[in-house]
Amino acid sequence: MKLTLKIWRQNDAKAKGKMMEYQLNDVSPDMSFLEMLDVLNQDLIDKDEEPIAFDHDCREGICGMCSMYINGRAHGPDREITVCQLHMRSFKDGDTISIEPWRAKAFPVIKDLIVDRSAFDRIQQAGGFISVNTSGNTQDANNILIAKDAADTAMDAATCIGCGACVASCKNSSAMLFVGAKVSQYALLPQGQVEAVDRVKNMVAQMDLEGFGNCTNTGACEVECPKGISLENIARMNRELVKANMIKF
Amino acid sequence: MSGFFKTSIGRKYAMALSAFFLIIFLIIHLSVNLTSLFSKEVFNEFSHFMGTNPLVQFAMQPVLVFGVVFHFIMGFVLEMKNRSARNVKYVKNTGSANSSWMSRNMLLSGAVVLAFLVLHFIDFWIPEMNVKYIQGDMSGLLSDGDGYRYYEELVHKFENPLRVGAYVLAFVLLALHLLHGFTSAFQSIGATMGRKKTMQNIGKAYSILIPLGFIVIALFHHFNH
Numbered sequence: 525m526k527l528t529l530k531i532w533r534q535n536d537a538k539a540k541g542k543m544m545e546y547q548l549n550d551v552s553p554d555m556s557f558l559e560m561l562d563v564l565n566q567d568l569i570d571k572d573e574e575p576i577a578f579d580h581d582c583r584e585g586i587c588g589m590c591s592m593y594i595n596g597r598a599h600g601p602d603r604e605i606t607v608c609q610l611h612m613r614s615f616k617d618g619d620t621i622s623i624e625p626w627r628a629k630a631f632p633v634i635k636d637l638i639v640d641r642s643a644f645d646r647i648q649q650a651g652g653f654i655s656v657n658t659s660g661n662t663q664d665a666n667n668i669l670i671a672k673d674a675a676d677t678a679m680d681a682a683t684c685i686g687c688g689a690c691v692a693s694c695k696n697s698s699a700m701l702f703v704g705a706k707v708s709q710y711a712l713l714p715q716g717q718v719e720a721v722d723r724v725k726n727m728v729a730q731m732d733l734e735g736f737g738n739c740t741n742t743g744a745c746e747v748e749c750p751k752g753i754s755l756e757n758i759a760r761m762n763r764e765l766v767k768a769n770m771i772k773f
Numbered sequence: 774m775s776g777f778f779k780t781s782i783g784r785k786y787a788m789a790l791s792a793f794f795l796i797i798f799l800i801i802h803l804s805v806n807l808t809s810l811f812s813k814e815v816f817n818e819f820s821h822f823m824g825t826n827p828l829v830q831f832a833m834q835p836v837l838v839f840g841v842v843f844h845f846i847m848g849f850v851l852e853m854k855n856r857s858a859r860n861v862k863y864v865k866n867t868g869s870a871n872s873s874w875m876s877r878n879m880l881l882s883g884a885v886v887l888a889f890l891v892l893h894f895i896d897f898w899i900p901e902m903n904v905k906y907i908q909g910d911m912s913g914l915l916s917d918g919d920g921y922r923y924y925e926e927l928v929h930k931f932e933n934p935l936r937v938g939a940y941v942l943a944f945v946l947l948a949l950h951l952l953h954g955f956t957s958a959f960q961s962i963g964a965t966m967g968r969k970k971t972m973q974n975i976g977k978a979y980s981i982l983i984p985l986g987f988i989v990i991a992l993f994h995h996f997n998h
Contacts, residue, residue, distance in 0.1 A: 601870075627861050628858060633861075728782055742871075743871070747872070762785065
């Protein structure tokens with residue numbers, strides 16, 4: 525396959541970036557998108573040019589590092605995948621592909637296609653945990669009974685990998701699908717109840733502080749989420765916040 | 774709860790609550806107007822009651838004006854804040870791949886409805902205020918004293934095809950606004966959990982039937998008189 529790539533190049537956080545054009549003449553349809561970028565980078569290195577900086581770790585769809593907006597969509601054209609799971613057979617010979625980093629004030633660009641998603645870490649640190657004694661007194665897991673549907677729904681929420689595709693796809697750069705999933709995975713389980721009030725209040729406060737936009741329920745996040753996290757998690761978070769404010773205000 | 778309304782989610786709630794208020798108002802307004810299709814007398818009686826009842830005029834009317842102004846200002850403020858959350862725009866963005874046109878253009882459809890409201894105020898509300906509170910004529914009677922004036926005024930307004938066209942266009946935009954807004958308001962207060970499909974269907978029915986009702990009224994009076 526012959527491809528024209530238009531890729532965002534930006535030296536550092538402060539530099540003004542721009543789209544640069546590259547040609548690739550021998551792309552196999554069986555390559556993953558990241559492998560295609562590896563080939564391009566090798567070409568650039570061979571020509572003594574600066575390779576394109578992009579984030580990747582596991583290359584099996586669970587690390588959520590590949591913050592790329594491909595042809596106007598988070599992680600490219602297919603559903604419920606990350607960029608390493610996107611293959612070049614999804615494109616046609618002669619295609620022009622545009623590749624940009626996530627765009628959000630809360631996710632500043634570090635270099636080229638790499639963004640700083642540590643805002644998500646700070647939200648998680650604000651309440652996305654349960655405080656348990658891990659010093660050798662762990663009780664049997666089955667001591668606390670949990671309904672099957674609650675366990676399943678909590679697990680669905682917990683599959684969020686924090687990749688930021690929700691923020692990237694949202695016209696408001698809202699992080700509510702991520703925060704909704706993190707709040708929900710504990711709100712549905714008995715272990716999460718003890719700190720439920722502070723958790724939702726603190727996580728939402730941190731989310732607002734980071735400068736993410738507000739959700740207008742367009743549903744773009746749900747469509748583009750590689751793990752299929754449902755909008756119901758946002759509804760649940762909204763309920764949890766009202767409940768928390770009624771209990772403790 | 775005061776802290777709650779300062780959070781992003783609290784503002785969503787406030788937006789949704791004002792939307793519910795306006796959703797209910799539209800049902801009441803349409804119900805009264807629909808009577809004009811069947812009976813001049815019933816429409817006149819309803820209009821006179823709404824126009825002269827102190828509870829409607831001095832309690833419900835100011836609340837309604839506040840509701841409309843609040844919904845618009847809050848919507849506008851949130852939209853501006855949301856836009857500032859993305860300081861560098863995408864070079865290429867395919868919004869249509871993951872969201873509806875309605876959901877991405879609430880400000881546009883809302884602005885058209887607001888422009889319509891200005892026209893509507895000039896057409897009906899300001900003349901009403903003038904007759905009742907400036908000229909002091911609370912009788913609701915025609916100038917020759919032969920019955921109520923409300924039905925005649927309604928018919929007269931819909932003679933002009935340009936005005937009818939503007940009304941139809943505004944209500945199509947209202948339908949588009951509601952097609953996203955109705956379900957969105959319920960989602961914001963967390964009421965769609967476990968019943969998303971049902972809420973979407975109710976939302977679709979409401980969003981199409983209510984504006985359609987207003988359009989039918991405008992067209993009926995335009996072509997029947």
